[in-house]
Structures are given as C-alpha cells and as structure tokens.
Amino acid sequence: MPRRVLLFLLALSLGPTLVLATAPAAVAADRDCGDFASQKxxxxxxxxxxxxxxxxxxxxxxxxxxxxESNPAPYYYGKTLPGGGGSSQPEPEPQPQPVTSSVSLTVSPSQRITGERYDLTVTVRPAISRAVTVQKKVNGTWKVLATGTTGAAGTARRALKTPAKTLVLRAVLQPLSKAGKKYTGAVSTSRKLQVQRQKVELEFSQSVVSEGEQTRAVVTATPVRPGRPVALQVKEGGSWVTLEEIEVDRRGRAATQVVPELGTAEYRAVALRHNGAVPASSGTRDLTAVDMTAPAAPFGLQATAGDAVVDLTWSADVPADFLHHEVWVRTADTDWAVLATTTASVFQASGLQNGTTYWFAVSSLDRTGNRSAPTGEVTATPEAPVVEPVDQPSGAPGRR
Structure with missing residues (x-):
C-alpha cells in the first residue's frame, strides 16, 4: 500500500482519541430547592x-x-433511598407529624403620641424560627404592616413609628412543614395602639399688668413627657417669635416669667418635637401691659381775679401720651370738682359770684387715664369794678 495512504488512515484513527482526551470532564449543575416540584x-x-x-x-x-422542608407535597423524610435495604417492597413514606401552633402579639406602650416609637413583640409556640406577618385593619380589611422571622426562642421584635390614627393589629402565621412536622397556621388576638393627641395649655397668673411688671406663664402638656421642650411665643407683625424655651417636669408643667411690652399681644405655647413626637400648639392668650405712670404735676399756678371771672396760668411738662389738663375748683361751701379740661396752659373761669372766694388747682391726665398730682392751691375772689361818684358843676340849680 502506498505510504501516503497509510499516513491518511493513521490520522483518521488517532483524531477522535485526541479530542476525547483533551475535552473537560462534565460538571454537574448546582441545584436549589426551587428546582424541585416537591419535597420528595x-x-x-x-x-x-x-x-x-x-x-x-x-x-x-x-x-x-x-x-x-418547605417544598410542597408529596413528602419523603427517609434517610435512605426509597426501596433500599434489598426489600422488594418500596419503603413507606413517613407522614409529617401535625403540630398545633399559636401566636401572640404585644404592643408596648399601647398609647403613644403621633411620631413616637412603639414596640411590637410576636411570640410563637412551639418556639421555633418561623416567618410571621403583622397586619393592620384598614376600613374593615386586614393589610400587611410588617413581616419578619422569629428567632430560635420563637420571638420577634420590631420598633415602629406611631401614625396619626389609632391602629388595630394582629399577628398571622402561615402553615409550615419542617423537620418532619407540619405546623398549623395561627392568628393572634387583635391588639390596639391608641394614638394620643398632645394637649398644650397656656395660662398667665395676671392677664393685665403694669408696664415693666412681670407675670407668670404656666404651660401644661398632656400626656406627660418629662423633659419635652416647650417654646413660649408672641405674635409680632403677623409672625410668631419665640421668647424662651423651657422643659416640662414630671407633672407635665413648665413655668417662666414674662415682662410684656406696652399694649396687648397674643401669646401661645408650642410643645416642640421630642423623641419623634410631632409638635403641638396651645390656643392663644392675650396679655396686656398698661401704662400706670402718671404725668408730672403741673406747677406755677397763678390766679388773677376780675369781674365775675378768674384768669389762671400755669406751667407743665407733658408726656407723649398727654391727654389734657383738668381745672379744679371749690368754695368754702362746696367740694372739689372739675370745672373744665383744656390742653392749653391758660384758662379763664367765668360766671363766678363776685365777692365769693374760690380755690383753684390743676392736674394733668394721660391717654391711659393716669392722673397727676395737683398743683398747689391758689385762691381768688372776683369783685365788681368800683364806680366813682360824679361831682355836679358849681352854681347848678338844685332840686326843689
């Protein structure tokens, strides 16, 4: 046989052997529980x-x-392959042991202010690690609020923020097959989380004080949260301005002294955000500071008597809130009374009785109604003018 033909046949016989020798060994694909239709x-x-x-x-x-163990039926919990041990009969499949489950739910504290944290504790029995769902009731329908898994001791805890409205809650367990046991589902007794409204009240020991004097402001905040900051605010130009921040005590009270500006202003107290709790405001309270300072007394009063009149003059240092002067008069037989008011520093008392002595004084009044001390008293007695007799001319005929 020609040499070239022998070489060709030899190549054909060796080719598949080389390919098989260099091909990598097959590796089994990784599998997980989701790849199987059943636990068996x-x-x-x-x-x-x-x-x-x-x-x-x-x-x-x-x-x-x-x-x-969580895969669906059919189940097989044998530790050897079915039919093992040489028996011609297949090994019977063990049935899972039914176990009655229970679940309880604790809400602590059961009353909270919106924004504060509360704790949910779920306990399952028997105590095993198990998925649990906490549901809330909304318009008559149960909806999922939170999910979790209990630990080996059968408990799970979660801290949540208190909503704006009261909650009705329950815990739910789904049926579970595990370690040859089939645990039943369970639903806890419902529990309520009562949402409380923070109530804030502001009171003043005196709602009207003299300018420059102080009054005591007392704030009460319930439910009580010791240490919660409260801002005392006054309304200025349409905006609220914080005067001071104070903290409530174990009775839910806080107090401070306030010196109001002259006039009337609105005040309020605001419980500030604290440990998650949302702010809350009191209603408004009016606080008035009034001017209790009287004007300085007029001075230098002088009286000049005339015919049934008395002319009065005086001096005065009038304040910015000056209203008018009061002219006072009396006689020996009458008490003091205001004769007239005037903004000038001169006055003529008219219509007086000639020959009668009059006493006069002047005081000043401001717009708040504060009256000064009076001037020193002065007296004057109006007199009719004296008419001199007219002498007749010499030699004039007399009356017969």
Missing part, C-alpha cells in the same frame, strides 16, 4: 448526591438530613 423529589436527589453525610447543593439548610 428534592430528598431523593439529595440522597443520590451523597446525603445526608454530604450536601454539595446545600439543600439541607439545618443539617437534619431532610432536604427542602
């Missing part, structure tokens, strides 16, 4: 893969020799 299918695969002594696919998460 996963268990058989697990045992064929070397379980329970070996678990290369991590199908037995808790190491109890049973794979994919």
């Amino acid at each position: 299918a996963a268990q058989i695969f697990f045992l064929n893969a070397g379980g329970p002594s070996s678990d290369p696919h991590y199908l037995d998460s808790d190491g109890d020799g049973i794979a994919c």
Whole structure:
C-alpha cells in the first residue's frame, strides 16, 4: 500500500482519541430547592448526591438530613433511598407529624403620641424560627404592616413609628412543614395602639399688668413627657417669635416669667418635637401691659381775679401720651370738682359770684387715664369794678 495512504488512515484513527482526551470532564449543575416540584423529589436527589453525610447543593439548610422542608407535597423524610435495604417492597413514606401552633402579639406602650416609637413583640409556640406577618385593619380589611422571622426562642421584635390614627393589629402565621412536622397556621388576638393627641395649655397668673411688671406663664402638656421642650411665643407683625424655651417636669408643667411690652399681644405655647413626637400648639392668650405712670404735676399756678371771672396760668411738662389738663375748683361751701379740661396752659373761669372766694388747682391726665398730682392751691375772689361818684358843676340849680 502506498505510504501516503497509510499516513491518511493513521490520522483518521488517532483524531477522535485526541479530542476525547483533551475535552473537560462534565460538571454537574448546582441545584436549589426551587428546582424541585416537591419535597420528595428534592430528598431523593439529595440522597443520590451523597446525603445526608454530604450536601454539595446545600439543600439541607439545618443539617437534619431532610432536604427542602418547605417544598410542597408529596413528602419523603427517609434517610435512605426509597426501596433500599434489598426489600422488594418500596419503603413507606413517613407522614409529617401535625403540630398545633399559636401566636401572640404585644404592643408596648399601647398609647403613644403621633411620631413616637412603639414596640411590637410576636411570640410563637412551639418556639421555633418561623416567618410571621403583622397586619393592620384598614376600613374593615386586614393589610400587611410588617413581616419578619422569629428567632430560635420563637420571638420577634420590631420598633415602629406611631401614625396619626389609632391602629388595630394582629399577628398571622402561615402553615409550615419542617423537620418532619407540619405546623398549623395561627392568628393572634387583635391588639390596639391608641394614638394620643398632645394637649398644650397656656395660662398667665395676671392677664393685665403694669408696664415693666412681670407675670407668670404656666404651660401644661398632656400626656406627660418629662423633659419635652416647650417654646413660649408672641405674635409680632403677623409672625410668631419665640421668647424662651423651657422643659416640662414630671407633672407635665413648665413655668417662666414674662415682662410684656406696652399694649396687648397674643401669646401661645408650642410643645416642640421630642423623641419623634410631632409638635403641638396651645390656643392663644392675650396679655396686656398698661401704662400706670402718671404725668408730672403741673406747677406755677397763678390766679388773677376780675369781674365775675378768674384768669389762671400755669406751667407743665407733658408726656407723649398727654391727654389734657383738668381745672379744679371749690368754695368754702362746696367740694372739689372739675370745672373744665383744656390742653392749653391758660384758662379763664367765668360766671363766678363776685365777692365769693374760690380755690383753684390743676392736674394733668394721660391717654391711659393716669392722673397727676395737683398743683398747689391758689385762691381768688372776683369783685365788681368800683364806680366813682360824679361831682355836679358849681352854681347848678338844685332840686326843689
């Protein structure tokens, strides 16, 4: 046979051998519980893969020799393949042991202010690690509020923020098959989280004080939250301005002294945000500071008597809120009375009785009604003018 033909046949015989020798060995694909339609299918695969002594696919998460316990029926919890041990009859599949479950829910504290934190504690029995759902009732329908998993002791805790409205809550367990046991579902007794409204009140010991004097402001905040800051505010130009921040005590009270500006102003107290609780305001309160300072007394009063009149003059240092002067008069037989008011520093008292002595004084009044001390008294007695007699001419005829 020609040499060229021999070489061609030799190449054909060696080619597939080289390919097979260099091809990589097949590697089994990784599997998880979701790849199996039932727990039984996963268990058989697990045992064929070397379980329970070996678990290369991590199908037995808790190491109890049973794979994919949460998968649906049919179930198989045997530690050897079905029909093992040389028996011609298949090994019967063990049935899961039914276990009655219970769940309880605790809400603590059961009364909170909007924004504050409250704690939910769920306890399941028997005590195992298990998924749990907390539901809230909305318009007659239960809706999911939170989900979680209990620990090995059968408890789970969660801190949540208090909403604006009262909640009705419950805990729910779904049925569970695990470690050869089938746990029933369960629903707890419903619990209520009562949402409280922070009430703030402001009172003044005196609502009207003299200018420059102080009054005591007392703030009461309930429910009581010791240490909660409260701002005392006054309205200026349409905006609220904080005068001072104080803290409530264990009785829910806070107090401070206020010196109001002259006039009337609106005040309020605001419980500020504290440990999550939303701010809350009191109603408004009016506080008035009045001018209690009287004008200075007029001085230098002088009186000049005339015919049934007396002319008065005086001096005065009038304040910015000056209203008028009051002219006072009396006689020996009458008491003091205001004869007239005037903004001038001169006055003529008319219509007087000639020959009668009059006493006069002057005081000043401001717009608040504060009256000064009077001037010193002066007296004057009006007199009719003296008419001199007229002498007759000499030699004039007399009366017969």
